[in-house]
Amino acid sequence: MQTVDIHRRWLDFFADRGHTVVPSASLISDDPTLMFTIAGMVPFIPYLTGLVPAPYPRAVSVQKCLRTNDIEEVGVTARHGTFFQMCGNFSFGDYFKKEAIAYAWELLTTPEAQGGYGFEERDLWVTVYKDDDESFGYWKEISGLPDHRIQRMGMDSNYWSTGLPGPAGPCSEVFYDRGPAYGAEGGPAADEDRYVEIWNLVFTEYLRGEGVGNDFEILGDLPSKNIDTGMGLERVAFIKQGVENLYEIDQVRPVLDLAAELTGKRYGAVHEDDVRLRVIADHVRSSLMILGDGVTPSNEGRGYVLRRLMRRTVRALRLLGVQEAVFSPLFEASKAAMSAGYPELERDWSRIRQSAVAEEDAFLRTLASGTTILDLAVESTRKSQSAELGGDTAFLLHDTYGFPIDITMEMASEAGLTVDVDAFKKLMTEQRDRAKTDARSKKQILADMSVYSAFRAHGETHFTGYDELETDTSILGLIVDGHSVDRARQGDTAEVILPETTLYAEAGGQEADAGTIVGDGYELTVTDVQRPVAGLTSHRVIVTRGEVAVGQSARTVVDAQWRHGARQAHSGTHLVHAALREILGENAHQSGSYNKAGYLRLDFTWGQALSPATRSEVEEVANNAIRADYEVITREMALSDARELGAMALFGEKYGETVRVVDIGGPWSRELCAGTHVAHSSQIGLINLIGEASVGSSNRRIESLVGHDAFKEFAAERAIVNTLTSSLKTPREQLPDRISELMANLKAANKRIADFEAKALAGRIPTLLAEAGRVGDVLLVTDSLGDLGSVDELRHLVTQVRAQAGETATTVALAGVVSHKPVIIVATNAAAREAGHKAGVLARIAAQLMGGGGGGKDDLAQGGGADVSMIPAALDAIVSEIRG
Incomplete structure (x- = not known):
């Protein structure tokens, strides 16, 4: 039975029994405490908690979900995956335990030919909460299972709550027995590898109070009792398809097989290789689905989770011997396997592929740069005569450069070193604890949301x-x-x-x-x-x-003036988006925006910087649309009708069944949008692009002033141009050439001045050597040279003095003032170093007296500070150090 068939049977079964079919919500969760939709019930939480009145008494869905808390188990066990699909049926104060249990048993055991899943009764086991006699009785009555096949379990596994005061209730779970080859007999209580959970029924009937963990008080019954059930689509799929685990089902196996082909590995031959192939298959599918919902790789939030999945994929490929870019064929294979259930993947494929390939390219470059940093760390470790790379270095590579710890360990091992993994794990734990503290504070905010429920009612x-x-x-x-x-x-x-x-x-x-x-x-x-x-x-x-x-x-x-400015900016955002797509093509898709009176910012998918000519063209197209005085037409319609019209839905936005479509210039700019807009494009006034920059490996950000603010910016630039034309006595159109000419003259003049100053300094070398003193067997040259043009001048003079001193043991320490700050350069020749004098030590001593720091190599070093008056004392300290 194919996965899409399991999906279809679920929806059909419950739709036939009066449930409203609710399409899967985005993986991007509305819940402020969650980055992603982590369970099938998440979109229904406001209805289950009573915060928002349910729009229907009963519902059914197949929800896209993502969890990464067990990411290290992916590929290792048969049941851990990051992306998964949860089949759920829900009742909001309608039916309760008996009906929910009856529906579950009927669908599971009805023969496939009659629309069910065709499980044999002998293969199914059930668990209930230990004190839930009611559910135990219903299972016996409806299924006819013997008592020992309905196991009573504790609160850890068979009781649900959010962990905060609010709804709670017992659970009942259905398990499939895979047979004696997979573990010990005795039901789920004995072995959850052999007995695989496929369905969980949550009976939300109580109101719980404050407490930690399982220690809380039940305050009473809820006003209305709810049903929230979930059947794991992938788990049922691997059982019905007769394969070993979720990585081998029809929606995942094609990627695994392609990865095996690309790496030259045979699946089933070596356990470690199998785990890595499963990681690749799982993470590619998860990344595909996250990209499909509009998330792009970044260093924070959802984008960081996506980036981590993609980089773990590259890591697994590398450990299997693949060094080159292979995301394009892997994601293509995953798209082909998933698009039957999610046709939007086909529609948005060009954008998805572009983001995936750009991230892979960026990470391969990161690996190259990270390798350089790691090589330096390895060299430093060896010099310190240690055989262990520090955990702080491994953490820096992981946290700052996205360098996976496995690759750090692999490359350190190749260099004959180990890694202080315990220190690395400690730093990772500290980072996670900080994140959990932040998450707990956000969770408390959610707990306070109950104050709104009475008003929402x-x-x-x-x-x-x-x-x-x-x-x-x-x-x-x-x-x-x-x-x-x-x-x-x-x-x-x-x-x-x-x-x-x-x-x-x-x-x-x-x-x-x-x-x-x-x-x-x-x-x-x-x-x-x-x-x-x-x-x-x-x-x-x-x-x-x-x-x-x-x-x-x-x-x-x-505020009428504020609203007018906001309308201008929001309509201007639509024009800039349409202009980008006209010039760059459909792959330039808006991925985020912000607008307020006078200003707009638009993020869009694109892998490279826009040239000045392209920016000017975008600005011109947008302003031409303003001059065209397009009517801005807004209409409300069904979401399906809007999509048929070609209206663009923007990623990260949530849309109901009825949406608002905004047209500017007809289909040229047609988007789903609930914002406020001008009535005609001419009311936007003016668009002035002021910036364009990268916000990720495949994302750009364009900024613009709008309306009166755009005019003021142009007016300010005009004032600057007028000042330049007046000062330089040059017509406006000749300003670029005139400024280039002046810059060239200035550069030439600066070079002549530098040459003159260098000759003047070089002319002081005989005097410096003549006035040098001896400390023991060392010739010591010290002096303060006053104001200098650059540190390079001073460094050049010091090395010249050292060179002209010849074979005699010589230390040169010259100081000066550069940009109002004291600087000292110290140089030693080979004979001086043999006598024990090190430039780095001397520069550091001098710099400390000047209120700064310094150091360098034994032959040449530099120090600086803040107090110019301390230069004589700093030079005296060098003399004293050498004399000592």
Whole structure:
């Protein structure tokens, strides 16, 4: 049974039983505590917790998920993968335990010919929470399983909660017995390698209190009991396809086979090689799916997780003997295996491939540079007569350069060294602990979100700001310091909840509106507008006058000038995006944006810097669209209809079934967008591109001023040009040539001055040698030369003096002032060094007296400081050191 068939049967079964089919949400999670969707229930958490009213009583989905907490187990066990698909059926206060158990048993055991999965009853085992007699009874009644095949388990494995006060409840799991060849008899309690969990049913029925781990109090029953179940698609697939593990199913095996071909390894021959081939197959598929949802490799957040997966893939390939770039065919094979279930991969393939190949190329270059750093560290370790490379060096290579520890260990071993792995692991643990502390603080923020549930129960906040800047409403709720209150007084900072508003909440890259909320006896200055939960708008305000209470009438007032600027910037973002795609092609796809009054920033997928000519062309195309005075048309329609029209969905954005489509110039710029826009493109005024830079191996960022701010920038540049034409007495069109001429003259003059100063300094060499003193058998040349043009001048003079001193043991220490800072250069010849005098030591002694630092090699060294007046004392210290 193919994976897509398992997928289809799941949706069909529950759809036939009154469940609303919910398409998979993005891997990019809405939950602020999660970078990725880590479980099938994540998109439904607001409904399961009661924070947001469920739009349907029962639902079914096959959800894309990603977990990397067990990444070291990938390839080692049969059940650990990073990307996986979770089949889930959900009930929100509708059916409960008996029906959920009945559905699970029916689907699992119904013959394949009748639409089920065709599992034999003899191969299935069940676990329930140890005190859940009700579930135990339902399983006996519905399945007819004997008592010993329904095992009671503890809270660690069969009880669910978020770890915080809120919903909780017992679980029941279904396991498949793979047979005696895979482990001991006795059910899941005896061996979870032989007995593979395929389905988990969570019965959310209680409200838990504070506590740590399993030590918490049950406060009572939830108002409505929910069902959240999950069946692992990959686990069922490898069982139904008769293969050993999830890496060998039809959606993964093609990549594994290609990796084996590229590396020249035979899968099944050597365990270590098999593990690496599985890692490649798993990580390529995971990276493909993450890229498909719009994430690009970077050094932070989701982009870092993606980069880590891709670099682990390169590492595994390297350990299997592949040094060259091979991502293109590997990702192509994964796309072919996955596109039947996710056709968008085919549609976005060009962009996905470009990002994958660019990241591989970048990492191969990183490996080359990291190798250089590692070589230096190896050389330093050898000089110190140590056989162990420091853990701090390994951590630096890993953390700063993305150099995997395995490659560091491999290359150190080739050089005859070991690596202090314990120290490396300690530094990694400290880093993870810092991340966990941050995650816990974010988790606590989520716990405080429950304050919004009562307000969200009244319905969604209605945004009227597309058509008007002011609207009459009432105060639905007030929140101060995370608690719901009935009033707020002058000077308080509060959150205001309203049934309707004209104030735009930050979303889609557009900054929140500025404005006020006013009513009888009070005025509130709006400092921010956000959507803390889906469908609910919260206005952060300062009470600038009077006192406001829940239930009072209110009026939202948008700052008209701010909104106009925001509209200009957001519409301008669409024009710049369309211009980029017209000039560069469809691979230049927006991957992020930010806009506010007067300014826009747009990130887009592209692997190289834009030339000045291309930047000018983008700017010209965008401004031509402004001059064309295109009508900006906004329409609401079904998401499927919008896609048929060719409307572009931007990665990282979440869209419902009904979307808003914004057209500027018809299909030339047609995007899904909930932001505010001008009515005609001419109202944008002007676009002035001010910057373009890299923000990742395959991402660029373009910045622009918009409207009046763009005009002011052009006016400032014009003022500079006018000043130059007046000062240089040169027409504007001749300025480039005139400035080039002046720069050439200046360069020539500086060279003549430098030559003159070098000759003048060289002329002092006879005097310096004549005035030199002897300390024992060493000729010591010291002097302070005053102001100098550069450190290079001083260094050149010192080496010349040393050279003209001949074979006599000589130490030269000359000081000067460069850019108002003291500098000293010390040089020794071979005879002086044989006498025990080292330039690096002497420079360091002198520099410390001048309030700085220094050092270098035994033959030539440099020191510097902050106190010019200490130069004589620094030179005296060198004399004393040599005399001593």
